[in-house]
Amino acid sequence: MNVSAWVWIVTLVVLVAILAVDLLIIGRRPHEPSMKEAGSWVAFYVGLAVLFGAGVWITSGGTAAGEFYTGWLTEYSLSVDNLFVFVIIMARFAVPRHLQQKVLLIGIVLALLMRGAFIAAGAALISQFSWVFYIFGAFLVYTAFTLIKEGENDEDDFKENILIRWARRALPVSSSFGDGRLTTTDSVGKRLFTPLLIVMIAIGTTDLLFALDSIPAIFGITKEPYLVFTANVFALMGLRQLYFLLGGLLQRLVYLNYGLAAVLAFIGVKLVLEALHTNSVPFINSGHHVSWAPEIPIWLSLVVIVGTLGIATVASLVKSSRDRRKELLNTPT
Template sequence: MSVPLWLWLATVAGLLLLLAVDLVLVGRKPHEVSLGEAGRWVTFYVSVAVLFGIGIWYFAGGVPASEFFAGYITEYSLSIDNLFIFLIIMNTFKVPAVHQGRVLLVGILIALVMRGIFIAVGAAVIAQFSWVFYLFGAFLIYTGYKLARSGHDEDEEFKENAFLRFVRRIFPVADEYHDAKSFIRIDGKRFVTPMFIVMIAIGSTDLLFALDSIPAIFGLTKEPFLVFTANAFALMGLRQLYFLLGGLLNRLVYLSIGLSLILAFIGVKLILEALHTNSLPFLNGGEPLAVPTIGIEVSLPVIIGILVVTTVASLAKSRRDERAARPS
């Protein structure tokens, strides 16, 4: 798939325009986001992503479009998993409900920029060293195993990462929120507010999640344009999805298992592709191995199937637990 520079520029400009409109709407009138508003925005962003995928299919063909949709669905699913951590961060920093939308939007914007850098570096490494897919595959299988074992603990505490601790050492932090301000002056001295800290926490924490999501999507497509746009669309609808799902997050009890299966599946797919194009001199004399590979026509239905089964099973278990908890 050949992507001209003008298409890159037009796509980035369009994404920035959507984010700018979202930021203006949030900043103009801070408010608690209702379920109706969140649902409309989620529908809008998903519709834009679907139309973008249809455009890829029309201009570039079915294979790139399938790769985009598989990448988008995978990234969006992993982003839903991230919402558990975002919820913990919001509770830890006691972010006022009226300002949570702005915190998420700016934090996600930071994450989008950092992921773009991540993707560019990953694409350059892959172009030079095809054997990196062995590492990606093994890492995804290991991550899937850890995710299946750990799951989500509702009482889990947020632990500040090294970057956030560094920011605290550099900047004095005010003791309380000052509306939506990120910087204030107290007795002539400049402080950052807890609002600024929590934005950094959201953005930097999402980057840590990119350590598994970026290798995962490179396992579905090696086209940087598709990798970036799938990540961008998944992140852009994340803020509204946070408010839409709300308490439903705790009902997705099998989500971690489903995501772990997807990560492990893509990890196996990567290793098979690496073996199929092997160039490591100590393995089969540097020659490719005659192993089967998993095409996108298989990957997309498998990913969708796992998510459907996971969601249905989660909601069914939640209903059973609710009935069992009712007094007889």
């Protein structure tokens, strides 16, 4: 897939325009969106992703389109997992509901900037060192085991990182969110930061940690930087509205961690097999490719990812419904 400079430019311009509209809407009227509003925006962004994939199909063929759709679905699913932590952060800092949109949007902008840097670095590494796939694959398998442990332990806690703790100590922070701005003044006229800044740091740095597994995961699906970047963009663009649309449904997705763990483990194994197939590491098979290592086609990756996430979602909803019925039956009347 040959992506010219002007295609990159047009893509970035359109992205900035959409973000500017989002910022303008929130800046003029901070509010908690209704289910109808959130659902309409989510449908809009999903529709854009589907249309973009169709455009990729027309201009670059079915393989590239399949890579985009598979990568987008993977990143979107991992982004839903991010929402669990975002809910905890919002509750931990007691962010008013009408300000949560602003926090999420700024966090998403920061995430896009950081992921853009990660993608550029990852693409440069892959183009120079094919053995990076071994590292990416091993890391994804490790992350999969980590997700399984989190699911078994049922830990929903959020631990403040070093940057958040430093900001709390070093910056003058007010006790009130005020009107939703990043700064305010106290009774004696001293300029203070509002807790909104700390929350944005928490959202941004948390997403940076999530990018450590999501970026290697999508490079396991496609090596084309343009598809990697656009899949991430479309996965993140509707995340703010999805946060309000899902609401309490997030707590019902009890098996999501297991589904995501299976997806990451599958992509990790796929990366290792691909690395073996194109091996150039001297101490593995004397630097020659491993003939028995199969190449997993993109259609099979898409089927495995969709099937795994679908099973995890249905199983989660069934279990949650059963648990709710049991709770109602055991509740004294």
